[in-house]
Amino acid sequence: DSGVTQTPKHLITATGQRVTLRCSPRSGDLSVYWYQQSLDQGLQFLIQYYNGEERAKGNILERFSAQQFPDLHSELNLSSLELGDSALYFCASSGGGGNEQFFGPGTRLTVL
């Protein structure tokens, strides 16, 4: 158990819908990272937050947004969902920007 929690575990929804994925980092970790893992593209970095501020942005689509709240949990919002958004979404946390990351169990999103 990494200490990082993600909810929900599984999510099935329809095209055009909007969903919110939630991540709670390990106690004391200030950085949260979001990743997408799909069958055709592998793991991709989406975005990083550090203590509530956006620190780095990767291949995050404009339809996606994220934020980190004062209690350090983070949410990833995915809107206008398309079939190609079906993937595993991982959250990871670390104590700082350059430290080892601890991964959550992931949320499996299926868009029908």
Next chain:
Amino acid sequence: KNEVEQSPQNLTAQEGEFITINCSYSVGISALHWLQQHPGGGIVSLFMLSSGKKKHGRLIATINIQEKHSSLHITASHPRDSAVYICAVRSNGNQFYFGTGTSLTVIP
């Protein structure tokens, strides 16, 4: 062109064998990570390194910054080592790039 290349893509070994997985990257980095992903999907960070060599139990990771190359070694491999091993780098521009992974199967 991928920023991170791994080899081999697939690897089958007999229990007890010494295993090496290679990773080459093309960008300037601040750190390199080796990750392990089991069939259930969970990801575990094995190593984070920026120079030299690290060892955890039967696992050893090395990095050569000048050659932009890293290796992950598993000594005395065991069936429980069967997993996908992923190399990832954090670039100097604060981006993360991932290799496509090496699928390892260790046969008893």
